[in-house]
Amino acid sequence: MSYNLLKGKKGIIFGALNEMSIAWKVAELAVEEGAEIVLTNTPVSIRMGTIDELAKKCNAEVIPADATNPKDLDELFTKSMEVLGGRVDFVLHSIGMSPNVRKGHSYDDLNYEYLKKTLDVSATSFHKVLQSAKKLDAINEWGSVVALSYAAAQRTMYEYNDMADAKAMLESIARSFGYIYGREKRVRVNTISQSPTVTTAGSGVKGFDSLIDFSERMSPLGNADAQECANFCITLFSDLTKKVTMQNLFHDGGFSSMGMSYRAMSQYNKSFKTCDDCE
Template sequence: MAQDTRPTDPLPRVWDPDSRVGDMLKGKRGLVVGVANADSIAYGCAVKLRAFGAELAVTYLNEKAEKHVRPLAEALQASIIAPLDVQEPGQLEALFEHITNRWGRLDFVIHSIAFAPRADLHGRVVDCSAEGFAQAMHVSCWSFLRMAKLAEPLMTGGGVLATMSYYGADKVVGNYNMMGPVKAALEASVRYVAAELGEKGIRAFAVSPGPLKTRAASGIAHFDELVAMATERAPARRLVDIAEVGRVVAFLVGGASSGMTGDTIYVDAGLHNVA
């Protein structure tokens, strides 16, 4: 009979077969922002990071979201579970103060949040309001820059900052609308963060999954058509899943990616290569 190589204390409900490969992230501590439910990209990342041995801090948006997120975070044995709405003044700073007091350092930050007002998102880019565009930039892009600023003094031994983008940042994608320019700004921000913090051993990445059926994606008009198009055009003839995105994020956080920074990493079954 083959020996069972699972951990003696497997994670409740979220034990992952990738934990068989060893604790390549053991000793690393990181913040995962954007877990909304078990289908969210941030959760897929958190599961893989924990499976590879990392210790996590997990945030939830507000009291309404807490009842969905807290059980997931507890199953991941998250050391820190805290609220974070980046639009609430001082809340992001309070979170990093809590991390500083609890851990004193930070090895990685996974930024997986985005937002655009529905009216602006469903209209033409040239018709979007100044207020809607500013709000989308604040939540989806500036918050990443602010997290990089707050994480910098905690990453004394180097670290990784990763955020989530989409193919619509580089090409015009029907119905993606205002989020295209916003994600393009996010990818440019990653490059500048990588350049400015590189000498401190801090690396930055944008991870660009194909379309995924998450709650956030449901706000995009005709999203089912986008999914069908991606499935038909991708060389693999399928969508990726959050576990595949999570494995790539775990690789970027780990030492094997030490020679990389500033890149947009596509995890979309090859879709971005097809005209």
């Protein structure tokens, strides 16, 4: 059911790769709610994924851009305004990647060149997106920019590795840039700390299935899935949240407020019945 929450609005969606992507779900729902959109990803991701199918479904143009390259971003915003017939109203940053995770480097044995790449792709790119948009005055007053984060920015999560540092930096950028963008242009900037979600990127984290199960047991409402995250994104793009900015908003079924749940404790106690020598 559509509520026309984004009727007449225009936006740019970063990071849709395939149907598993949160960005894919956001794009579909944004159009369903009345928006016109442009889709973007790196050229290699466009070749690897199925974004052309999404573009056809959403009647959207795909504009290749490397979010770590300021020149690409300037061209993206300029061309998007041409395609959409004016400034945009919302932007989704759904980008993250860690070479250290992909290569199996533990956090106490990082490759620092890989770390630079992790931070550039997963966090600094957010600053570059915001800086390019502000420089080109590409976002309308009361526009909304949202980036996807995770609770590892505040808590240590087993094997989340240097992506945790990137998420912490991402959230800091939202606060620092959000103040400037809000003060000068009335543009709001927020991050969503989403439940661990089955995506192509997330599945690369060691023990991800166990992490999802643990979060499910800990969260009183259970994990939020990709479609539910899309729903939340749409509310932040809409005029219903015009005064929400510089926030990291937890969308995790209550996980972030939990210490120990009954379900998690029950599973923990069961482990001792099958492991006499565990320490």
